[in-house]
Amino acid sequence: MIIAVDGPAASGKGTIARALARHYGLPHLDTGLLYRAVALTVERLGLDPSREADAVAACDFDERVLADPLLRSDAVGQRASIVSAHPLVRASLLQRQRRFAAQPGGAVLDGRDIGTVIAPDATAKLFVKAAAQVRARRRHAELQATGSSIGLDQVLADIRARDARDEGRAAAPLVQAADAAPLDTSNLSIEASVQRAIEMVEAQRNRGVR
Numbered sequence: 269m270i271i272a273v274d275g276p277a278a279s280g281k282g283t284i285a286r287a288l289a290r291h292y293g294l295p296h297l298d299t300g301l302l303y304r305a306v307a308l309t310v311e312r313l314g315l316d317p318s319r320e321a322d323a324v325a326a327c328d329f330d331e332r333v334l335a336d337p338l339l340r341s342d343a344v345g346q347r348a349s350i351v352s353a354h355p356l357v358r359a360s361l362l363q364r365q366r367r368f369a370a371q372p373g374g375a376v377l378d379g380r381d382i383g384t385v386i387a388p389d390a391t392a393k394l395f396v397k398a399a400a401q402v403r404a405r406r407r408h409a410e411l412q413a414t415g416s417s418i419g420l421d422q423v424l425a426d427i428r429a430r431d432a433r434d435e436g437r438a439a440a441p442l443v444q445a446a447d448a449a450p451l452d453t454s455n456l457s458i459e460a461s462v463q464r465a466i467e468m469v470e471a472q473r474n475r476g477v478r
């Protein structure tokens with residue numbers, strides 16, 4: 269079974285995808301980390317994230333960067349949304365994600381284009397969303413817990429800028445797949461969101477289309 273979980277920044281899709289992976293005993297890939305790894309590598313090489321050739325040069329990143337705590341910073345998330353708009357960067361990371369999805373038994377992947385591009389035939393597709401202010405409050409609390417002093421207003425502005433770039437790009441923009449089930453977590457606890465996600469997966473699975 270392949271489960272595709274898409275949605276905007278800090279909507280809770282990673283939390284839900286990890287819980288689904290645990291529930292179904294499937295491996296999980298946070299595809300945003302791949303774009304973050306490219307962004308951090310671009311920075312470390314002193315390259316320009318807005319230049320496609322520079323970003324492509326960083327796609328062959330050292331795997332150890334995936335474990336770097338810096339990857340989770342707000343600044344790297346911003347730059348990730350710049351490198352991810354380049355079609356050649358997306359092409360370079362495509363097969364790795366498709367291979368992960370195609371492993372025996374299946375997988376859970378979360379990102380922006382899983383249900384639309386990476387695994388259009390996924391067994392179940394969720395589109396996780398939440399109001400921008402709610403997402404900013406959650407992300408702000410998370411960043412504060414890691415010692416960051418970034419303000420809530422800045423986090424909200426960054427989330428809005430990232431949404432605009434992710435939704436507005438020509439290559440694999442963030443959009444709900446026509447056959448994805450929407451899940452708005454604005455007024456749901458983590459536990460309630462996960463429970464609802466499991467119900468949605470079960471409903472799509474039992475529909476038995478794929």
Ligand SMILES: Nc1ncnc2c1ncn2[C@@H]1O[C@H](COP(=O)(O)OP(=O)(O)OP(=O)(O)O)[C@@H](O)[C@H]1O
Pocket residue numbers: 275276277278279280281282283284300345406407410453456457458459461
């Ligand atoms: N329903 C919820 N209620 C309260 N907090 C939540 C909920 N869902 C997620 N969170 C918290 O919000 C923050 C963002 O969640 P998460 O990392 O899952 O989002 P994401 O969509 O994967 O983000 P990104 O796109 O940046 O990777 C985390 O601190 C998480 O614990």
Ligand SMILES: Nc1ccn([C@@H]2O[C@H](COP(=O)(O)O)[C@@H](O)[C@H]2O)c(=O)n1
Pocket residue numbers: 277278299300301303304345348349350352353378379380381382430434
């Ligand atoms: N499938 C994906 C996943 C991510 N991106 C881009 O990476 C940025 C960081 O992703 P997070 O999930 O860690 O927030 C995100 O803003 C996107 O620009 C993507 O394009 N496709």
